[in-house]
Amino acid sequence: MHYAELAKAREELTGPGGTFEIVHTDVNGIAIRAYRHALPDVRALWQSTLPFADRTYLIYRDERLTYAQAHARVDAIAAWLAARGIKPGDRVAIAMRNYPEWLLIYWACVCSGIAVVGMNAWGTAEEMAYALADSAPKALFLDAERLDRYKEIAEPLPGVTLVGVRLRGPESDVMSFADVIAHRGAMPEVVIDADADACIFYTSGATGFPKGAQLTHRGCITNLFNMLYAGASTALATQRATGVAPPAAPPAPVSLLTTPLFHVTANNCGAYATTAAGGTIVLMYRWDAGEALRIIAQERVTSIGGVPVMARELINHPDFATTDLSSLTALSGGGAQVPPDLVHKIEEKVVSARPSTGYGMTETCGIITSVAGDFFVDKPDSAGPAMPAYEAxxxxxxxxxxxxxxxxxxWVKGAAVIKGYINRPEATAAAITDGWLHTGDIARIDEDGFIFIVDRKKDMVLRGGENVYCAEVEAAIYRHSAIAECCVFGVPDHRLGEEVGAAIVLKPGEVLDDAELRGFCEGHIANYKVPRHIWFMTDSLPRNASGKFLKRELRDRLCQDRPAA
Structure with a gap:
């Protein structure tokens, strides 16, 4: 394999004078690795796309926006925000599906020095209320479904301006998005601190409440350069090893985004990389493998990324063999480990595309590692080497x-590590030590620098790329008056990797069934966190000497008795 060539490519690209030259810089008294040639902030990234004016930027169903049209709308939104007195350092929340407006609002905010609060569109009214109270946005952009959810909140956030996107009709006290972009006007001139918040994405909380991770401009731009470096180093090493040169001028990418924009996978990785290259982003209403195949063929999609189950569903779909996929050059999986058999299936069945993956976290603004092509095929159970802007x-x-x-x-340390969690100094201190982020994943690093994730330290279920903290689900279940004991854990699942399971002991004389418990949970936590597998136990749950539940022992015994689907 080409590991010697990869090491040489890394040294050349990141050394003095290299395209991805690494330097050390000081952030809040901590020396970290960073790219010398990184853009100063996210505003600079968006402005760098002005020369792509005539290219198609966004596609959603039969709607198309060029870069010129997108810039005009982004400017109008930014001017409207300024006219409302929303200024740098303030926050604006977005709660909606992957509509084109999501990205337009995002760019308008970050270019104005305003932090975007990416609301989990799958969350309940209770979870929405918590995030809004925690982040205190000055404006909330939301679609029809999220507006319905907002109306369920007993005490809506005072002073927030509501803007409706793709509503069913006029709504009192809700401004229309059409009125916002009709405002017109120019992008306000602002100076942005590289370490100011660009966005706040909520992660599931181990204590029952989600945490608002502060992704900075420096972190978001560093993640973009990590991704650009990953492609450049792999291509250079492979070219030198094989003698096969890549196309001199590859076409602008056409990327199908399949995961929610309130996650770093779609936003910081998918949208940033495609936008920086002047490419086209194709959005879907919801994931459907058959629809994705149709879009790939129709729009000549070059790359598609998502959680591994999506790649598996594409390959297993009845229309796969008869669909023209010749435009595809990359089929990636992230948000969960790609099973080795799927790596080989992609390599064998998608003739024009190579498999790739990235391992990362919200807390690193995107990827920590990346691996693709020959290297991934050779080490299919690896997550790849750490990007050069990290110490690991x-x-x-x-x-x-x-x-x-x-x-x-x-543990990793570098320019892409988040500033911390808003309003949670204790959680920040527990997660970051002298700049080192504790990932919560158990790993080993081999002689080539490739990282292998072997276990999870966090008490967490990774369901189809979504982190579900067991304590958060347990907290919701314990709110039911009939519950005496509960223990939540991950259950192996062929499609999603893991599903949520729960062992329950009821109080004496209480009666409860699966459907009733799930219905209760749905009122407190997002649907994907609600246990799919439920066991009602007649005896107390097993504990160790310190009184903690023997979770792994319990999970193994119960899953053996009832194999997962």
Whole structure:
């Protein structure tokens, strides 16, 4: 394999004078690795796309927007925000599906120094209320479904301006998005601090409440450069090893985004990379493998990314063999580990595309590692090497670095690590030590620098790319008056990787069934967090000497008795 060539490519690209030259910079008293040639902020990224005016930028169903049209609308939104007195350092929330407006509002805010609060569109009214109270946005852009949910909130946030996107009709006290873009006007001139918040994305909370991760302009731009570096280093190493040169002027990418824009996978990775290249972003109303195949053929999509189950569903779809997929050059999986068999299936069945993946977190504004092509095929159970803007190490329980090749919790440090969690100094201190982010994943690093994720330290279920903290689900279940004990854990699932399972002990004399418990949970947590597998136990749940539930032992025994679908 080409590992020597990859090491040489890395040294050349990141060394003095290299395109991705790495330097050390000081952020809040901590020396971190960063790219010398990185753009100063996200505003600069968006403005760099002005020369692409005539290219198609966004496609949604039969709607198309050029870069020129997108810039005009982004400017109008930004001017409207300024006219409302919303200024740099303030926050604006977006709660909607992957409509084109999502990205237009996003660029308008970050270019104005306003932080975007990406609301989880799958959340309940209760979760929406918490995030709004926690982040205190000055405006909330929401679609019809999220407006219905907002109306369920007992005490709506005072002073927030509501803007409706694609509503069913006029709504009192809700401004129309059409009126916003009719405002017209120019983008306000602002100076943006690289370490100011660009966006706040909520992650599931281990204590029952989600945490608002602060993604900075520096972090978001660093993630973009990490992705550009990943492609450049792999291409250079492969070219030198094989002698096959890539096309001199590859066409602008056409990317099908399949995951929600309130996540770093679609937003910071998919949208940023395609936008920077002057490419086209295609959006879907909801994921459907058959519809995705049709779109790939019709729009000549070059790349599609999503959680691994999406790639598997594409390959297994009845229309796969008869669909023209010759435009595809990359089929990637992220948000969950790609099973090795799927890596080989992509390599064998999608003739023009190579498999790729990235491992990352909301807390790193996107990817930590990346691997593609020959390297992924050779090491299909690897997440790839850490990007050069990171230092990476595996540590023991005391935070000491373990010897090379041994397992430990993966810690990373670099320009893409978040500033912290808003209003949660204790959570920030627990997650970041002297700039080192504790990923919560148990890993080992091999002799080539490739990282292998082998276990999870966090008490978490990874369901189709969505993090579900067991404690959060347990907190919701315990709100039911009939519950004496509950223990939540991950259940292996062929399609989603893991599903949520729960072992329940009822109080004496109480009666409850699966459907009633799920219905109760749906009022407090998002649907994807609601347990699919429920066991009602007659005896107390097993505990260790300190009184903690023996979760792994319980999970293994119950899953053996009732295999997952």
């Amino acid at each position: 190490k595996c540590v023991d329980e005391e935070g000491n670095t373990v010897p090379p090749g041994e397992t430990g919790e993966l």
